[in-house]
Amino acid sequence: MKEENNWLLLKREFGRFLKFERGLSDNSIEAYLNDVSKLEVYSEENKLTLQQITSKDIQRFLIWINGFGISPFTQSRLLSGLKTFYNFLLLEYDWENNPVELIQAPRIARKIPSVLNIQEIDQLINAIDLSTPEGMRNKTILEVLYGCGLRVSELVGLKLSNLYLDVEFIKVEGKGNKERLIPIGSQAIKYLKIYINEVRPHIKVKSGQEDFVFLNKRGAALSRVMVFIVIKELATKIGLQKNISPHTFRHSFASHLVEGGADLRAVQDMLGHESITTTEIYTHIDRDYLQSVITQYHPRS
Template sequence: MNRASATKSFKAYLKLERSLSANSIDAYTKDIDKLYQYSELQVDKKSPTDFSLTDLRDFIAWVNELGMIPSTQSRIISGIKAFYKFLLMEDHIKSDPSELLETPRITRKLPDTLSVQEIDQMISAIDLSKPEGTRNKAMLEVLYGCGLRVSELTELKLSNLHLEIEFIKVTGKGSKERLVPIGSAAVKALKLWIELVRVHVPVQKGEEDMVFLNRRGKRLSRVYVFLLIKELAATLGLKKTISPHTFRHSFATHLVEGGADLRAVQEMLGHESITTTEIYTHLDRSYLKSVITEFHPRSTKP
């Protein structure tokens, strides 16, 4: 099986059998390209379909020498494992050499979070006297109140708002939909934007169902949301690394600190794996430690 044929068949497998998104398919294809590039650099020019576990470990060592970080290496290994699983299913190989291939340990960097007070300060810093002020306040209330990704915010549809029961339907990664509860503050801000301001915006054709529009009647870009948050942070003199994702991290952290069930948080964030959500338990443990240090009568204070 030559490289072109293997790549084409693998892409079809990822799309039809695994139902992966276009971005994931592209990433996996690039990973397999790296594997073939590596094989062509070797003296014996052995095809990846003939690789052993030792060959794959040597490949990962080569990737490491290129300076790729552990998270990237981990993703490449995931792509390789999917490739060899496909080859085995199609009877192109007799055994899977990637079965015992180890994934590098990834040290999760704890993200910056905002306190509830800092969230309030940023939302309060929005100039409501400006035409876009009501819209921007609604956006940040929804971003924080529902823990959305920035793309989920900008693609939010009017037809997916169920404000009477305080839920919204969100389309996340891989076009997967989920229902997310929305709090009263976000509901109030959304209604003000939709009922008092958005009704006066000249909506462009094809944008009728979009919640957040610019003054020309088109959906907002993710870049706009990034710039808005950077501007508000600068106005308040906040020194943290702040982006739309900071609001999502803060949403999750505040829920976990408040005692929310981790699986409930996982569901609301739209995480495939509970291990992705578990990063917030590290923040929670730190929070609990500080509470005990400060308030427990048996604690030794410095």
């Protein structure tokens, strides 16, 4: 088998493995295949076959990748993708050579996400013009983003059939097509009902879009980009200096829960984090907040 066909075949089978064995989303599968393709390009440039690649070659490959200005986080994720690829080769093809097994990922500084305080969230929501149908929709969007801690993809994919407002829960489809139930507060419920009962009936909904909660003027499901634009325009309107996005509301949701004493495992479940380590970042935000309180108010600070 020619080497180029070997790469092509293995990538195709790897994609199927990720889809059917691991149950990953199309976006995640594409990212994994891109990782393998980068190694393929490097191997071709250095006249290496897949079977010839050693740990030394992987180290040189990472140095080569670093030359393109790729961040340590991206390098770490790339290495994780290659480890998954070689584990697939070991499992499916009894591959004997695993050159990534002992390679250490670059050390990554943990980034504390930016959050909004309650006053800033209120300012953003109060800046919305409620005299228009889009204004009521946008207010509902912010109430749901902040009230449930959704990812923007979960928000735009939210279905009417997955709203259980009578028992104060909604069902969303998160990463890897994994579904989870999230409690929803009274404020978000209030505006969802107003939007669904008073605004949405006046929109001519496109065929196939009937079950989506949030629609644009043309009756189609709202796009991720549109949600970003709405939030950026509101930030400009109130003169907010922070660089915010829909994800900022998710961070704020989690941070405010932790500040209020919420159980970290409960927050993990609501956010849909696979690992508690990901959720623990919000305890760092909480400590920073407490430190700022001491600095501001303690007479000895």
